[in-house]
Amino acid sequence: MNDVIMFLLAILPIICLIIALTGFKLPGHIACPITLVVAGIVAFFVWHMSPVNLFSAALEGIVMAIWPISVVIIAAIFTYNVCLHTGAMDVIKRMLTAVSCDKRILVLLIAWGFGGFMEGMAGFGTAIAIPAGILCGLGFEPIMAAVICLIADSTPTCFGSVGIPTVTLAKLTGLDPANAAFATALQIAPLVILTPFIMVILTGKSIKAMKGMWLTTLLSGLTFALPQILAAKFMGPELTDILASILTMVVLIVISKLKKGEVPAEYKMELPKEMAGEKTSAAEGLRACSPFILIFILLLATSKIVPAINTTLGSIKTSVQIYQGQGGTPTVFTWLTSPAVLILLAGIIGGKIQGASFKEIGGVLVDSIKQMSKTVVTIASIVAAAMIMKYSGMSNQIAVVLVAVTGSFYPAVAPVIGSIAGFVTGSGTSSNVLFGGLQLQTAKSLNFDPTWICAANSAGSNIGKMISPQSIAIALAAINMPGQEGKLMGKSIRYYVLFIVLTAIICFAGLKLLY
DSSP states (O other), X not given: OOHHHHHHHHTHHHHHHHIIIIISOOOHHXXXXXXXXXXXXXXXXXXXXXXXXXXXXXXXXXXXXXXXXXXXXXXXXXXXXXHHHHTHHHHHHHHHHTSOSBHHHHHXXXXXXXXHHHHHHTOTTHHHHHHHHHHHHTTOOHHHHHHHHHHHTTTGGGGHHHHHHHHHHHHHHTOOHHHHHHHHHHHHHHHHHHHHHHHHHXXXXXXXGGTTTHHHHHXXXXXXXXXXXXXXXXXXXXXXXXXXHHHHHHHHHHXXXXXXXXXXXXXXOOOOHHHHSSOOOHHHHHHHHHXXXXXXXXXXXXXXXXXXXXXXXXXXXXXXXXXXXXXXXXEEEEOTTOHHHHHHHHHHHHHHHTTOOHHHXXXXXXXXXXXXXXXXXXXXHHHHHHHHHXXXXXXXXXXXXXXXXXGGGHXXXXXXXXXXXXXXXXXXXXXXXXXXXXXXXXXXXXXXXHHHHHHHHHHHHHHHHTTOHXXXXXXXXXXXXXTOHHHHHHHHHHHHHHHHHHHHHHHHHHHHHHO
């Protein structure tokens, strides 16, 4: 068979996934197992993968999907659900809305700062749903609130759910997590700085909304972008979003308190009585935020920034050889430094601080596992399919053709490929699983820096999520406007085009300048 036919057969599982998700509108937990079956059939009959190698490749993917990927996600969602159960999330909302009556600052604080924090802590749509719901509750026009939140979430995704998309990318490709995080942070930094300006202009429906807001908006971008870069470089991906968003919120709160003069009438908002009337004490605020504070402390204490603890706890690990074929490497389980364990512990302790009983906390955990069960099936299936494609040689075959077609322009194409995966899967983690190995193989074939090219996939997947059907459905559910998918996508797609073009230029130029 010639290269074109082999390419079409190699990419068949991905084509089937796209058709299943966008054509037949199948949910991920059904579409992804179908993709796994197709990948297995093609690997067995065309690439002549033995049953033992086929099974062990899929098993390695499933195990990797469960630990640490799915367990981290469940732990993050569990912590958020504990705060919902105890009413702590209502206190957090009240604290946010008490900061200012300026719509522009509220948008930056809620959709950008708090949204980035929710993405860093939990991900999986919480960064869109919660801020959009708060903004609507404050009286913002619903569709515009949804658009703003979709745009705001288009850059933090690669470090969402305590960095799991970047951790997964590094694990699948064999790259150093900190190096992958640093390269990704550099690529998205210009967009991180640009995004608050777009949000403010959309809020005021004109560039005139920037009057008196230039410095505040610029600082909102810089205090997110620079900590992201530094945290990624010296600490790895886990705390990147969390640290950046906390600093951004602190800066916005300080600025709002220092701002002099009356807020222009067109940007002034009268807060609803239930959000503006009740005061929150410092003790109540700390209690509400306790799980998130504990997560931050635990992750920081066990990160590379504290080498003594990191090295000691990191030495407690288990290594298992799962894939039995050529090219397989042992799968390593690090137990005590896993974000999953630390987040789960913080959620339990935080829940007790907030007054929940162990029985209630256990019930929330069980409900969270049930809530995420379909997501676990989705991730396990797609990771297993990716491992089959990797070990069978299917990913390499796709890379060979992409190299021949794009050549030296591939760095500009890499984020576009990532954005397609982001659009299809609605997940930064799944996007990196789907195309991370492909990006690695292509980079090696073209003698480009693999870390930079793989990071481009992560950067692109962020942007694809802006218009993914899943993200749009979450946003519409949050603002209680089902059936408006076309309208919301129509308003969002122009920003997708702007962001992906800029990212393509950044990735191409950055590779030339830095490598």
